[in-house]
Amino acid sequence: MPIRTQQSTAAQLNTRVDNTVRTWISHIHVDRGIGRMLVLLVIAFALFAIMNPRVFMNPLNLQNIMVSAPEIGILAIAMTLAMLTGGIDLSLVSIANLTAITISTLYTGVVANDPALAESLGGLIVLVGIAVGVLGGLINAFLISTVGITPILATLATMQIFNGIAIVWTGGKTLYGAPQALSGVGKATVAGIPVLFLLFIVVAIVIGLLVNRTPFGRKTQLQGANPAAARFSGIRSASVLYGTYLTTGLLGGLAGVLFVTRNPTASADYGTSYVLLVIVIAVLGGTNPMGGFATVTGVVLATLVLQVVQSGFNAIRLSSYEYSIAQGVILIGVMVFDQLRFRRRTRYVASTQTRNIASMSNVGDDADESADKVGSP
Amino acid sequence: MTLGNRMKTLASRLSGANNEGVLAIIIVVLVIVMSLMSPSFFTVHTLFSIMRSALVPGVLAIAVLLVIISGGIDVSFAAIAIFAAYTTVHFAHQGQFDPGIIGVLIIACVIGAMLGLVNGAVIARFRLPTLIVTLATQGIFRGILLVYVGSRYIAQLPDSMASLSTANLIAIESSRSYLPLLIVPVAVLVLLVAWMLRRTMFGRGIYAIGGDTEAARRAGFPVVRFQIVLYMLVGAIAAIGGLIHVILNRNANPQDIVGTELDVIAAVVLGGASIFGGRGSVLGTVLGVVLVQLINNSLLLMGVPTAWQRAAVGLLLVVGVGIQALSARRASRRTFVLDTVEA
Numbered sequence: 001m002p003i004r005t006q007q008s009t010a011a012q013l014n015t016r017v018d019n020t021v022r023t024w025i026s027h028i029h030v031d032r033g034i035g036r037m038l039v040l041l042v043i044a045f046a047l048f049a050i051m052n053p054r055v056f057m058n059p060l061n062l063q064n065i066m067v068s069a070p071e072i073g074i075l076a077i078a079m080t081l082a083m084l085t086g087g088i089d090l091s092l093v094s095i096a097n098l099t100a101i102t103i104s105t106l107y108t109g110v111v112a113n114d115p116a117l118a119e120s121l122g123g124l125i126v127l128v129g130i131a132v133g134v135l136g137g138l139i140n141a142f143l144i145s146t147v148g149i150t151p152i153l154a155t156l157a158t159m160q161i162f163n164g165i166a167i168v169w170t171g172g173k174t175l176y177g178a179p180q181a182l183s184g185v186g187k188a189t190v191a192g193i194p195v196l197f198l199l200f201i202v203v204a205i206v207i208g209l210l211v212n213r214t215p216f217g218r219k220t221q222l223q224g225a226n227p228a229a230a231r232f233s234g235i236r237s238a239s240v241l242y243g244t245y246l247t248t249g250l251l252g253g254l255a256g257v258l259f260v261t262r263n264p265t266a267s268a269d270y271g272t273s274y275v276l277l278v279i280v281i282a283v284l285g286g287t288n289p290m291g292g293f294a295t296v297t298g299v300v301l302a303t304l305v306l307q308v309v310q311s312g313f314n315a316i317r318l319s320s321y322e323y324s325i326a327q328g329v330i331l332i333g334v335m336v337f338d339q340l341r342f343r344r345r346t347r348y349v350a351s352t353q354t355r356n357i358a359s360m361s362n363v364g365d366d367a368d369e370s371a372d373k374v375g376s377p
Numbered sequence: 378m379t380l381g382n383r384m385k386t387l388a389s390r391l392s393g394a395n396n397e398g399v400l401a402i403i404i405v406v407l408v409i410v411m412s413l414m415s416p417s418f419f420t421v422h423t424l425f426s427i428m429r430s431a432l433v434p435g436v437l438a439i440a441v442l443l444v445i446i447s448g449g450i451d452v453s454f455a456a457i458a459i460f461a462a463y464t465t466v467h468f469a470h471q472g473q474f475d476p477g478i479i480g481v482l483i484i485a486c487v488i489g490a491m492l493g494l495v496n497g498a499v500i501a502r503f504r505l506p507t508l509i510v511t512l513a514t515q516g517i518f519r520g521i522l523l524v525y526v527g528s529r530y531i532a533q534l535p536d537s538m539a540s541l542s543t544a545n546l547i548a549i550e551s552s553r554s555y556l557p558l559l560i561v562p563v564a565v566l567v568l569l570v571a572w573m574l575r576r577t578m579f580g581r582g583i584y585a586i587g588g589d590t591e592a593a594r595r596a597g598f599p600v601v602r603f604q605i606v607l608y609m610l611v612g613a614i615a616a617i618g619g620l621i622h623v624i625l626n627r628n629a630n631p632q633d634i635v636g637t638e639l640d641v642i643a644a645v646v647l648g649g650a651s652i653f654g655g656r657g658s659v660l661g662t663v664l665g666v667v668l669v670q671l672i673n674n675s676l677l678l679m680g681v682p683t684a685w686q687r688a689a690v691g692l693l694l695v696v697g698v699g700i701q702a703l704s705a706r707r708a709s710r711r712t713f714v715l716d717t718v719e720a
Binding site (some may be wrong): 016088090110143147148149150152153154156157159160161162163164165167168171172237272275276279280283289290319321322323324325327329332335336339 | 450452474499503504505506509510512513514515516517519520521523524527528636639640643644647652653656683684685687688689690691692694695698699703704706
């Protein structure tokens with residue numbers, strides 16, 4: 001019976017396609033940070049491209065976006081890692097500045113004696129700088145994991161300490177000088193794409209793999225989602241926290257290298273506004289600040305969105321203060337949108353047991369709303 | 378009760394619910410050490426200058442304390458403070474009129490409370506993380522201030538404010554020590570907040586919300602309403618802090634205060650308030666602010682460059698919070714074994 005088999009293969013093909021499409025759609029649903037940011041990126045890009053195409057679509061402007069995104073993006077990825085375990089790292093920018101200052105000081109110190117030697121030692125100097133970043137991460141890890149201080153306080157304190165050391169070290173002045181090779185890397189492009197941007201993508205892929213494909217990543221997610229459950233399933237939170245904060249220190253150091261690569265100067269107060277910006281990016285990218293959920297892709301896209309908005313604001317001649325208003329409005333808008341959607345979804349729950357819980361939480365919601373009515377005059 | 382136990386209860390009573398006693402002892406020891414090291418330290422002049430420098434951070438710290446007790450954290454208070462103060466001065470300057478000091482206070486507090494309402498509404502209504510929300514509103518408030526209100530430095534305050542900036546409660550001309558009159562309203566504010574936290578249903582409600590929001594809700598506290606009122610109150614107190622800053626500096630600069638958020642939060646945390654909420658006291662916060670100002674002053678007198686101030690406060694924070702964390706860890710370990718035996 002050839003006809004029937006044909007029909008059944010057609011049916012099979014049909015279900016297979018159906019399944020594939022459904023999996024795709026479910027992927028989009030799961031990675032809401034990614035989908036949302038992709039939409040925002042396209043909208044922002046299109047908006048500014050229409051409003052001022054001559055300035056915004058200029059290849060130089062697009063390259064500028066790609067050169068300035070990496071340093072913020074890498075810091076945001078580090079912040080994402082800390083948030084994944086339910087923590088936060090306020091000291092990232094101070095760590096990056098310490099790294100930049102170390103590199104600049106070492107370089108100028110060696111150049112004074114022997115310029116040729118300084119260039120050949122360039123790689124070593126950069127490595128020492130990154131080591132300073134890792135050391136900063138180690139101090140954070142010690143305070144958070146061994147002493148048991150809450151991450152927000154521990155890194156608030158180390159931020160002050162690292163920043164204080166940087167002020168004392170530089171005397172509050174800006175240092176000039178960095179290995180020539182670094183500036184070369186900063187200006188280099190491959191097929192029109194800046195090397196710095198490619199580096200950023202590589203870092204993002206590595207950290208993305210680390211989070212999603214390794215036992216360490218699985219453990220950090222569990223640790224962030226539910227520390228008690230993680231402990232009872234045999235995860236040693238100490239080693240997870242050390243791993244996390246050493247990595248954030250490493251990434252902070254890497255960002256510091258990018259600081260001097262983009263601009264051969266270093267100072268204690270460079271990028272102070274980044275601390276908040278980086279948290280904004282991490283949350284926009286779909287990172288749950290309570291821990292347990294994060295996507296590196298979402299964070300990369302969020303970095304690009306904010307860079308596009310910033311350069312777009314420049315292109316249509318709005319000030320940096322208007323950009324900070326936009327930043328806040330986007331952040332609150334996205335969070336409120338999320339929360340509303342989450343609530344609506346909890347109302348349509350199928351199974352009876354969850355329906356009971358859902359109705360209970362609805363009771364809570366109603367009480368909330370009645371309280372609101374009382375509260376608003 | 379054995380002598381050891383009695384000593385233990387005495388020690389725990391002395392150290393206070395939030396380590397206020399420990400802070401007081403640190404302050405006293407620091408004062409003694411500094412007096413021995415530098416004869417110019419133990420003078421009325423030093424006392425007055427520390428009190429003067431603690432005024433603005435003190436008021437802001439009281440505002441932050443309320444948020445931290447309720448289990449949140451606020452980084453927008455500095456933006457609110459300068460927004461309210463600068464806008465008030467700006468309008469008085471533009472309109473060429475002087476609302477009088479009471480009028481200035483009312484205008485600033487209303488502006489502060491309105492901005493606080495934005496925070497409170499978003500946080501309470503949508504149950505979003507307070508750090509992230511206040512980060513966002515900080516950018517919005519600061520942006521609106523600089524873009525739509527004004528970005529220029531105003532050197533001339535309304536007369537009522539200008540006269541207050543030179544008014545002193547105590548002036549000792551011989552040693553050139555002046556205690557500003559503004560210390561009176563600050564003291565009243567501090568006492569009022571302390572009374573509110575201890576004696577009113579609203580104050581206890583803030584502790585309850587910070588301890589466990591769900592439990593507070595079930596105990597019958599109107600959590601959403603309390604949170605909204607709380608953030609409005611915090612906005613108003615921050616506005617007072619901003620006004621005092623403007624008056625003491627004798628000018629209104631829209632770039633001021635923003636950037637000192639984390640220093641103020643550090644002082645509050647040093648004062649024993651728990652970042653998880655439910656714990657903290659006005660006395661501890663005042664002691665925390667005084668300790669930070671004392672250290673800054675001592676470093677100056679010892680000839681340590683001001684550059685070290687930041688690192689010193691950070692180090693102090695690590696030590697203070699670290700001791701708390703370690704003792705909490707030891708206490709939690711002890712409850713499992715020893716307490717049952719002792720009981």
